[in-house]
Amino acid sequence: MIVSELFMAGIKAISEYVSAHVLTCLVPAFFIAGAMSALLPKEKITRLLGQKAAKYKAYPLAVAAGLLLAVCSCTILPLFAGIRKKGAGTGPALAFLYTAPATNIMAILFTGSVLGWNFAIARIVLSSAFAILIGLIISAMFKAEDAEDEKNAVSEVTSGLKQDTGRLPFFQKHRLLLFFVTLIAILIVGTRVAGNLKYAIIAGLIVILAFLAKLLFSADEVKGWLLETWLFTKKIFPLLLAGIFIAGVLTRLLPQNFLATFMGSNTLFANLIAVLFGVFMYFPTLVEVPMAKMFLGLGMAKGPLLAYLLADPVISLASILVVRKFIGNKRTFAYVGLIIVFTTISGLIYGAIAG
Numbered sequence: 001m002i003v004s005e006l007f008m009a010g011i012k013a014i015s016e017y018v019s020a021h022v023l024t025c026l027v028p029a030f031f032i033a034g035a036m037s038a039l040l041p042k043e044k045i046t047r048l049l050g051q052k053a054a055k056y057k058a059y060p061l062a063v064a065a066g067l068l069l070a071v072c073s074c075t076i077l078p079l080f081a082g083i084r085k086k087g088a089g090t091g092p093a094l095a096f097l098y099t100a101p102a103t104n105i106m107a108i109l110f111t112g113s114v115l116g117w118n119f120a121i122a123r124i125v126l127s128s129a130f131a132i133l134i135g136l137i138i139s140a141m142f143k144a145e146d147a148e149d150e151k152n153a154v155s156e157v158t159s160g161l162k163q164d165t166g167r168l169p170f171f172q173k174h175r176l177l178l179f180f181v182t183l184i185a186i187l188i189v190g191t192r193v194a195g196n197l198k199y200a201i202i203a204g205l206i207v208i209l210a211f212l213a214k215l216l217f218s219a220d221e222v223k224g225w226l227l228e229t230w231l232f233t234k235k236i237f238p239l240l241l242a243g244i245f246i247a248g249v250l251t252r253l254l255p256q257n258f259l260a261t262f263m264g265s266n267t268l269f270a271n272l273i274a275v276l277f278g279v280f281m282y283f284p285t286l287v288e289v290p291m292a293k294m295f296l297g298l299g300m301a302k303g304p305l306l307a308y309l310l311a312d313p314v315i316s317l318a319s320i321l322v323v324r325k326f327i328g329n330k331r332t333f334a335y336v337g338l339i340i341v342f343t344t345i346s347g348l349i350y351g352a353i354a355g
Contacts, residue, residue: 006249013248014241017074017282024190024198025071026237029078032183034229036082039176039221049088049096051139051146059132062092066099066131069184071191073319074240074282076100078232084326090146091139094335097323098131101313110289111309115296118354123309126346130310134338142331175216182209236322243318247282250317263295266303266351271344274304278312279320279340288312303351310343 049058069076080097088096101107103124112120139146171178186205189198213222255261263270263277278288292309300308315323315336324332 006252009252010245010248013244013251013282017241017244024202025075025187026078026240028183028187028190029071029075030233030236031225031229032180032187033078033082033232034225034227035180035183036079037085037228037232038224039179039217040086042087045083046087049083049092051089051143053089053092055091055136058089058092059095059135062095062135063099063103063128063131066096066102067104069100069104069187071100071104071187073101073314073316074244074322075187075191077236077240077319077322080323081232081236081326084149089139090142090149090327090331091135093135094138094327095131095135098134098314098339099128102127102131102310107289107313114289114293115309119292119306119309122306122346122350126310126342127314130339130342134335134342137338138331138334141334145328145331171212171216175212179209179212179216182212235325239321239325240318243316243321244282247280247317250280263300263304263308266301266348268344268348270301270304271307271347271351272340274300274308274347275311275340275343278308278310278343279315279336280317281312282316282318301351302354303347303349305347306350307343307347310346311339314339 047053048061066076069079071079076097079100080093083096084090084093108120108124111123182205186202186209189201189205193201213225217225262273288309291312292305295308296302296305320332320336323335327335
């Protein structure tokens with residue numbers, strides 16, 4: 001296999017990702033992350049998701065937020081970075097990062113309809129449990145680092161409500177809610193609506209967003225939002241492209257009989273290989289389900305298949321490269337390691353039960 005073929009495989013992977021995800025998925029996510037960083041009060045994020053927040057509140061809140069967002073392991077990264085920058089603790093932030101691509105409502109319903117509800121139930125129960133357990137373990141392992149991160153989180157950069165509070169009092173009071181609902185609506189429409197209707201709805205929402213920014217926020221607040229959006233884009237996007245390129249090259253290197261040879265039985269090795277395949281490859285959210293259906297038809301055993309389903313949506317080589325920028329090498333290594341261990345063991349147990 002010549003080098004040019006591998007290079008073109010990497011370029012093809014980038015091209016497919018950019019054409020399918022950047023404009024309507026990743027760009028809105030960057031703008032949401034910028035708004036989180038520039039406009040959300042740090043004290044509220046710290047109180048709800050910070051190191052000292054009550055665990056019985058912080059972790060369910062992080063998981064619940066993730067359940068409502070049908071986004072892939074790359075699109076969730078700017079949102080993860082946004083709440084981290086505003087003071088969210090490593091544990092709750094990782095629970096949010098894990099849950100959104102792994103157990104969002106759309107993914108579970110799709111899994112049930114395509115693969116069966118035994119897979120869907122196992123997926124949502126195990127992924128939700130893993131999100132919380134992994135967050136708790138890493139938070140306990142790196143207490144000192146988490147405390148330092150919380151201390152260094154950016155202070156609130158907003159300059160208060162836009163003046164002229166005698167006008168539009170209801171909108172002024174709920175300006176952040178209205179702004180974020182509109183931003184999230186753009187993201188949801190971009191990821192879930194098909195055809196030209198998607199672009200028409202997005203255009204309308206952008207007009208609404210522009211009016212909200214003009215009427216309810218000061219020029220400094222809007223400037224801060226756009227600046228934070230650019231900083232997130234500059235930090236995250238190149239790493240995503242690098243990771244997706246490498247994943248494309250690795251996909252080209254895989255032998256044709258890879259599945260039947262290495263994952264056709266429910267062994268520890270087979271489950272580990274399935275997890276590693278899921279960890280380092282990248283597929284957009286929901287695409288892992290038809291891929292899993294295809295793998296099942298090509299001879300993958302049920303245990304390794306569940307292990308793959310639990311690992312693939314959560315992380316990829318591209319997302320690993322980005323996550324380490326925000327939580328460091330040690331915590332990233334622990335995060336990836338715990339995912340590998342938990343999902344491998346789960347696949348082995350499920351395979352023994354399901355037969």
